[in-house]
Structures are given as C-alpha cells and as structure tokens.
Amino acid sequence: MKNTLRQVFHSSKFLVGFIIFLLILLTMWVYPFLNPGNPLEMIGVGTFARPGTYFSLYDAVNTPAETLRLSDADDKRVAASMSMEDRVAMVEWFTLAEVDIEGLDINDTDALLDLWFANYDSSLKLKGMTNAKKNYYKRLDRSIREIRAADTFTLMHPDEDSGELVKRSDISKTDYINVGQVTNVKRLPLGTDNFGRDVLKELVSATGTSIVIGLIAGIVATFIGLSLGLLAGYVGGFLDDIIMFITNIFTVIPSFVLLILISYSIGQDQRGASVVAIVIGFTSWTWTARSVRSQVISLRNRDHVNLSKLSGHSLVRIILTDILPYIASYVVMAFILQVSSGILSEAQLSLLGLGPKTTEVPTLGLMMNWAMLYSAHTNGSWWAYFPVILTITFISFSLNLMNTGLDQVFNPTLRD
Amino acid sequence: MSETRERKDFSNGPLCLSGRGVTKVFGIGDRKTVAVDHVDFDFHEGEFVSIVGESGSGKTTLSKLLLGLMNPTEGEILFEGKPRDISSGSKKREYWKGIQAIFQDPFSSYNVFHKIDSVLLDCINMRGGRNLSKEKKIELMTEACSFVNLKFAELTNKYPFELSGGQMQRLMIARIFLLKPRILLADEPTSMVDACSRATILDMLLDLRDETGMTIIFITHDIGLAYYISDTVYIMEHGRFVESGKADEVILNPQAAYTKRLISDVPKIHEEWDLSTVDLLSKEE
Ligand SMILES: Nc1ncnc2c1ncn2[C@@H]1O[C@H](COP(=O)(O)OP(=O)(O)OP(=O)(O)O)[C@@H](O)[C@H]1O
Ligand SMILES: [Mg+2]
Numbered sequence: 001m002k003n004t005l006r007q008v009f010h011s012s013k014f015l016v017g018f019i020i021f022l023l024i025l026l027t028m029w030v031y032p033f034l035n036p037g038n039p040l041e042m043i044g045v046g047t048f049a050r051p052g053t054y055f056s057l058y059d060a061v062n063t064p065a066e067t068l069r070l071s072d073a074d075d076k077r078v079a080a081s082m083s084m085e086d087r088v089a090m091v092e093w094f095t096l097a098e099v100d101i102e103g104l105d106i107n108d109t110d111a112l113l114d115l116w117f118a119n120y121d122s123s124l125k126l127k128g129m130t131n132a133k134k135n136y137y138k139r140l141d142r143s144i145r146e147i148r149a150a151d152t153f154t155l156m157h158p159d160e161d162s163g164e165l166v167k168r169s170d171i172s173k174t175d176y177i178n179v180g181q182v183t184n185v186k187r188l189p190l191g192t193d194n195f196g197r198d199v200l201k202e203l204v205s206a207t208g209t210s211i212v213i214g215l216i217a218g219i220v221a222t223f224i225g226l227s228l229g230l231l232a233g234y235v236g237g238f239l240d241d242i243i244m245f246i247t248n249i250f251t252v253i254p255s256f257v258l259l260i261l262i263s264y265s266i267g268q269d270q271r272g273a274s275v276v277a278i279v280i281g282f283t284s285w286t287w288t289a290r291s292v293r294s295q296v297i298s299l300r301n302r303d304h305v306n307l308s309k310l311s312g313h314s315l316v317r318i319i320l321t322d323i324l325p326y327i328a329s330y331v332v333m334a335f336i337l338q339v340s341s342g343i344l345s346e347a348q349l350s351l352l353g354l355g356p357k358t359t360e361v362p363t364l365g366l367m368m369n370w371a372m373l374y375s376a377h378t379n380g381s382w383w384a385y386f387p388v389i390l391t392i393t394f395i396s397f398s399l400n401l402m403n404t405g406l407d408q409v410f411n412p413t414l415r416d
Numbered sequence: 417m418s419e420t421r422e423r424k425d426f427s428n429g430p431l432c433l434s435g436r437g438v439t440k441v442f443g444i445g446d447r448k449t450v451a452v453d454h455v456d457f458d459f460h461e462g463e464f465v466s467i468v469g470e471s472g473s474g475k476t477t478l479s480k481l482l483l484g485l486m487n488p489t490e491g492e493i494l495f496e497g498k499p500r501d502i503s504s505g506s507k508k509r510e511y512w513k514g515i516q517a518i519f520q521d522p523f524s525s526y527n528v529f530h531k532i533d534s535v536l537l538d539c540i541n542m543r544g545g546r547n548l549s550k551e552k553k554i555e556l557m558t559e560a561c562s563f564v565n566l567k568f569a570e571l572t573n574k575y576p577f578e579l580s581g582g583q584m585q586r587l588m589i590a591r592i593f594l595l596k597p598r599i600l601l602a603d604e605p606t607s608m609v610d611a612c613s614r615a616t617i618l619d620m621l622l623d624l625r626d627e628t629g630m631t632i633i634f635i636t637h638d639i640g641l642a643y644y645i646s647d648t649v650y651i652m653e654h655g656r657f658v659e660s661g662k663a664d665e666v667i668l669n670p671q672a673a674y675t676k677r678l679i680s681d682v683p684k685i686h687e688e689w690d691l692s693t694v695d696l697l698s699k700e701e
Contacts, residue, residue, distance in 0.1 A: 303519035
C-alpha cells in the first residue's frame with residue numbers, strides 16, 4: 001500500500017495534475033478569507049464592469065492633493081480623449097481639403113494636432129460634406145481645444161440651508177492624489193458580470209460548488225457502477241443478464257439526453273446543486289459497470305478466488321477481499337474520470353438552462369449560462385466567461401493528468 | 417526413494433468420488449474443445465489416485481469438475497455413492513467443507529494483498545482454532561511449514577510475491593497439513609520443487625494419508641512419480657481415460673500404446689545420450 005502510493009507520487013504526470021488540483025483547492029479555501037461575503041452579492045449597478053482597481057471618486061475629491069508637474073500629462077490626456085474614430089475622421093477631412101498628409105502617422109497625436117490647428121477652418125466649404133458631418137467636425141475641434149486649454153474644474157456643493165451651490169475647491173490639472181490614501185478602493189481583478197457581481201469571488205465559489213457536484217456525481221456513479229459490475233461479474237448467470245439488460249438500456253439512450261429529460265422533469269425549483277449532481281451520477285454509471293464487470297469476470301476464475309470458495313468464505317467476503325482489492329486502482333481511475341466528466345456535464349446542463357437553480361450558489365456552468373444570456377461574448381466582456389472556461393479546462397486537465405499518471409503506474413505495459 | 421512401499425487394495429472399500437460419462441466441452445461451433453470426454457472412474461476413501469497425462473489432456477479440467485468449481489457439460493459425478501447435488505450456494509459450501517485443493521499455478525493461487533501469515537492463520541481458523549493462543553498458533557504454523565521444508569520464521573510478514581515459485585507451492589502444501597481435509601485434489605503440487613524436497617514432502621503427505629484416511633487425487637504428467645506414490649493410476653489422453661488400475665499393474669505391464677510411450681519417455685539417467693542425430697544435423701549445415 002505504502003509502496004504503491006510512493007510509486008504513484010513518483011509519476012510526474014500524476015504529480016503535476018495533483019499539484020494543479022491542490023492549488024485550485026487551496027485557492028478555494030484561502031480566497032474567501034481574503035474576500036469574505038456572499039459571492040452572489042450585486043455590488044455593481046451597471047453590467048460588465050471592466051477588470052481593474054476602482055476607487056471612490058467622492059473620496060478622491062476629499063483626499064488632499066499633491067501638485068505634480070508632468071510634462072507629458074497634457075499630451076497623454078489629449079491622446080486618450082481622441083478615439084481612433086476621431087483620428088480617422090480628421091484624416092478624412094485633410095483629404096477632402098487637399099492637405100498634404102504625406103508620411104502622417106495616425107497614432108502620432110502631436111503631428112495630427114499640429115496639422116489640424118494649422119489647416120482646420122470651419123467656414124471652409126468642402127465638396128460632398130453634409131451638414132451633419134460639418135457639425136461633427138466643429139464639435140471635435142471644440143472638444144480638442146477645451147482639453148488643451150489650461151482649465152480647472154470647480155467643485156461646488158449645495159448649501160445645507162439655502163440649497164444654493166457654494167464653491168468648495170478647484171481641481172487643477174496638476175492635482176494628484178495618492179491612491180493609497182483614498183478611503184474606498186475596490187479591486188475587481190476580473191471585473192463584474194451582468195448583474196454587477198464580483199466575477200473573481202463568484203468564480204472561486206463556483207469552482208468549489210462545481211468540484212463538489214463532480215465529487216457527488218462521481219461517488220454516485222462509481223457506487224452504482226461498482227456494485228452492479230461486481231454483482232454481474234461475480235455472480236453471473238441470471239443476475240448478470242438482468243443487470244446487463246438494464247445497463248444496455250442506459251447505454252443505448254445517450255446519457256446526456258436522459259440527463260436533460262430528468263433535469264427538465266424535476267423542475268427548476270427542486271434542482272439544487274446536489275440534486276443535479278445525483279442526477280448526473282445516476283446517468284453516467286454504465287461505463288463503470290461494464291468495465292468493472294469485465295475485470296471481475298477475468299478475476300473470478302483465478303485460483304485464489306477458487307481457494308477462497310473452497311475455504312467456505314461468503315460471497316460478500318470473497319468480493320470484498322479477493323476481488324475488490326485487485327480492481328481498486330482501476331476503480332480509483334474510473335472515479336477520477338467520473339468526477340471530471342461530472343463537472344463538464346454540469347456545465348453543459350447549465351448552459352442549456354437545466355442546471356441547478358440560480359438563486360443559491362454559483363456554479364461554473366451557471367456562470368457560463370449568464371455570460372451567454374447577456375451576450376458577454378458579443379459585447380467583448382471576456383472576463384465574464386473566459387476565466388470560467390480556463391478554470392474548467394484546468395480542473396479537467398489536472399484530473400485527467402492524474403488519471404494518466406495512475407494508468408502508467410498500474411498498467412505496466414504503459415510504463416516507460 | 418523406496419521402491420517397496422506397500423500398496424493397499426481399495427477396490428472393495430467405500431466409494432468417495434465416482435464419475436459416469438463425465439464430459440466437459442469448452443466453447444461452441446468451430447472453437448469447440450472437448451477437454452474431458454465421457455470418463456468413468458471410482459475413487460475410494462483413503463486411496464491415493466494419480467491421474468497421468470500429457471499437457472492439455474484435460475487433467476486440470478477434470479479436477480475443477482471434481483471440486484465443483486465447474487459444472488460438467490454431460491454425465492454425472494457421484495459423491496459417496498450418491499449423485500452429487502451442489503446446485504445451491506449452501507449445498508456447495510457444505511460439499512466444500514471436507515475438500516481442499518492445491519492448484520497448478522502457485523502464482524495465481526494467492527491473494528497478493530494478504531501476507532503469508534494470514535494464509536496459514538485462515539487455515540487454523542477454519543479448523544476451529546480461532547481462540548488458540550498466539551504462541552500455539554505460531555507453533556502450529558511452524559510445524560506445518562517444517563513438513564514442507566520451509567522455515568516459518570523466514571516467511572512471516574512476507575507477501576506471496578516475495579516467495580519463489582517452489583516456496584509458494586510448498587506453502588500451499590503446508591496448508592493441507594493444517595487443514596487435514598477428507599479429500600485432497602493436488603494438481604502438479606510439486607512441479608517447481610527440487611527433487612530432494614519433493615520426495616520428503618510426498619512421503620509426509622503419504623504419512624498424513626495413513627494417519628487421517630484422506631483421499632488424495634494427484635495430478636501429474638510424470639508417470640515415474642505416479643508409480644512411486646500412488647495406489648491407483650488413471651492414464652488420460654485427449655480427455656479420455658485410456659487405461660486405469662493398480663499402479664504396479666498399469667506401469668509394469670502397460671496395455672495402451674499411449675501408456676507405453678509415456679513410460680518410454682521417462683528419462684533414464686544411466687542410459688547413454690543418443691547424439692547421432694545432432695551430429696547429422698551439424699554436418700548438414
Ligand atoms: N477455460 C477454458 N476455456 C476453453 N478451453 C479450455 C479452458 N480450460 C482448458 N481448456 C482447454 O481444455 C483442454 C484441457 O486443458 P487442461 O487445462 O485441463 O489440461 P491439462 O491436462 O491440465 O494440461 P497441463 O498439464 O498443461 O496443465 C486444453 O485443450 C485447453 O485448451
Ligand atoms: Mg493442468
């Protein structure tokens with residue numbers, strides 16, 4: 001036993017998979033301490049806030065400012081305020097006005113602006129220029145000039161008694177505050193989702209739920225498959241026929257169809273995460289049953305089993321001591337694969353809207369479902385679904401890696 | 417080896433196991449193998465029976481049939497003169513109470529997850545020795561091992577795969593000395609044991625037979641060995657018994673051509689090796 005374990009951990013594949021899986025588990029355990037609270041709390045009002053660090057503007061205004069004179073601050077500000085659309089429009093104007101733009105780089109804000117201020121004339125009549133276009137260019141010109149002007153913002157707040165606006169302070173372009181001094185800062189490394197929920201927090205919680213779902217599904221499937229496989233294989237005869245008949249029925253009907261039908265008939269209200277897990281386990285045991293059965297059949301005529309029979313041992317004892325230990329490693333491997341496929345099944349089921357009910361806990365599948373429903377993939381909110389896909393990939397990668405490692409240890413023909 | 421072992425006559429004694437037209441067919445259609453083909457036999461209580469035959473002649477299959485681990489395709493096996501009924505699990509267990517076996521392949525006879533001690537302890541428990549003191553159990557195990565030229569102290573706490581094939585076989589025989597069954601089916605039990613130990617072990621087995629009246633069905637391909645130890649010999653060829661009878665009569669005065677061939681194939685140490693064919697072959701090259 002000890003020897004086998006040592007051998008298992010000698011397998012680099014198993015070890016890598018095990019470490020990845022352990023890291024995932026560790027994150028799940030540690031992260032809630034760093035960022036406690038309900039993972040489904042809607043902290044944002046808008047949808048799909050970008051990943052990043054958010055600090056309270058209100059608190060920022062009240063934070064004492066330092067003056068920093070940075071020479072490139074103005075240029076940066078202007079550059080950032082000019083979108084690519086604006087730049088293209090400017091180049092278009094130059095072409096219409098027949099300005100020489102040889103060697104102009106559209107990303108070179110300085111050169112672009114120099115040329116603009118030297119040539120732009122709102123009164124110029126250009127061929128093919130609609131009124132709307134003309135007004136657009138006027139607005140563009142004004143906004144660029146405003147940003148360049150050495151302006152300050154004036155901060156006002158309403159007087160408590162009269163309600164009149166009273167000036168409080170000026171905010172100049174050279175005012176800087178230290179982010180560390182702002183009272184309220186919120187880091188959202190993966191932004192928020194469509195409901196304004198912290199994606200990272202949700203993801204950590206969802207990973208935990210999904211792994212539990214996978215484990216429950218794996219335990220259910222392995223338990224059913226192992227019991228039926230052992231009975232069918234060892235007892236044989238009529239019992240074998242009945243069990244194989246049931247197994248064949250379950251095999252012929254694609255388990256995913258069965259899964260969909262059962263999930264649908266249970267109804268959204270009854271579908272807690274554990275119910276879904278049990279349903280998944282209940283539809284995926286056939287494969288384990290079949291392979292356990294064939295392994296047992298090859299074992300049941302071995303002489304050590306015969307010797308045990310002659311010694312008058314009971315059926316249960318023979319199965320538990322003379323058969324089960326021989327297929328234990330195999331069962332462990334099958335279990336790992338069942339866990340992995342259970343997690344994937346939950347994701348598929350949830351993607352179809354047939355997963356666990358949405359109000360209690362997030363799961364990886366539900367997160368995908370939400371991202372899809374609110375078209376995160378079309379509006380460029382990658383953070384709402386990509387990390388989820390990555391997590392699913394890592395979990396099944398690590399589990400499958402462990403499985404391959406075990407296979408190499410237990411199946412000497414694969415050893416190199 | 418003493419050639420003067422006294423052989424008793426069992427032919428009128430009480431019957432132990434008999435067979436009438438016992439047949440076992442494996443597979444169907446083109447892949448059909450008739451492993452045991454309509455054999456009749458009468459094994460008596462306390463008799464030492466040898467079944468001798470070439471590889472593939474159906475000896476192991478017959479022993480599995482006798483043990484009730486396989487059902488015959490055709491024919492009837494009688495136990496103590498009455499038709500044997502092992503149709504249910506409890507009847508099987510009842511039948512197995514007095515019967516033990518040594519299987520041909522020692523490597524697959526052990527549960528690799530159990531230590532050797534537990535193999536022997538199991539035997540003591542089966543004989544109702546569960547409540548004996550630890551010292552007494554060790555004494556019994558040591559004694560059983562000594563019968564087969566093994567030292568228990570060297571084997572304790574080891575796993576079966578840490579033993580040599582011969583050691584495994586001898587340990588299987590040691591079980592018999594602890595169990596003292598009424599019937600023993602031994603399928604080439606000493607094939608991996610050195611000739612010197614083999615003689616001692618078989619003599620011990622014969623002593624056990626004399627002491628307890630155990631019936632021994634001994635399977636071997638070595639007709640010389642069968643002659644040395646058995647009371648009765650059955651010669652098996654392609655699933656059939658071609659000849660049977662008292663060991664002296666069959667081997668000293670064989671009737672079937674197959675038996676004669678088996679006897680002539682026994683290597684004789686003092687005969688000169690005939691190397692003429694080898695010379696011929698090397699000259700041709
Ligand atoms: N489980 C089985 N399925 C199909 N054929 C079998 C099976 N067991 C044995 N046979 C066939 O039955 C025949 C007799 O086999 P058996 O094992 O009884 O021979 P044996 O006399 O014990 O030979 P050996 O001396 O080599 O042990 C062989 O031709 C073998 O191929
Ligand atoms: Mg054999």
